[in-house]
Amino acid sequence: KQEVTQIPAALSVPEGENLVLNCSFTDSAIYNLQWFRQDPGKGLTSLLLIQSSQREQTSGRLNASLDKSSGRSTLYIAASQPGDSATYLCAVRHLGQNFVFGPGTRLSVLP
């Protein structure tokens, strides 16, 4: 059974810092991995989707990498802003199956 963990559980950084969020999964035979952002009272917003054949994806200040063999993905946020404060979730999927989510990392960017 696939298990997904995220470290750290919570992170507080001053504005402008670069930061890395980590996601680990136990079964490396994944089809893809998706990073989401969750804001209180709102749905999950998709940030980046990485296919198993890809090493990384970039969108603006966000960069997500995938090392399938070691069961790890990282989300890099450059020049963090207070508006980046949210919970960040990673989810992995096997072919034909549904996403398995991690518990999330709660990020606070202090002005």
Add this chain to the structure above:
Amino acid sequence: GAGVSQSPRYKVTKRGQDVALRCDPISGHVSLYWYRQALGQGPEFLTYFNYEAQQDKSGLPNDRFSAERPEGSISTLTIQRTEQRDSAMYRCASSPRSLGTGPYNEQFFGPGTRLTVL
């Protein structure tokens, strides 16, 4: 509509009552998913549909939970004889394609329904 919508946004009910949660996916999306999310945890898969067919209901915790999508669009998740342990955020997501039909099968989530069972 512009995105996935869910109603009601908040539902408070007494133990033993039945509740029905509604999900209206993005127009034209083939697949629809239901998740349950406890506080401080990631969403946990319940069930999903391709069009009107329920493809996987392995995540439904027991037979008090059921879901339908009769016309391949709007879906309803029904919980019968609610219990306090059913209290959670219930999230719906849709995606443009079926699972397994391509890698770029991104899920789009609705705002969720917060269920509280007293």
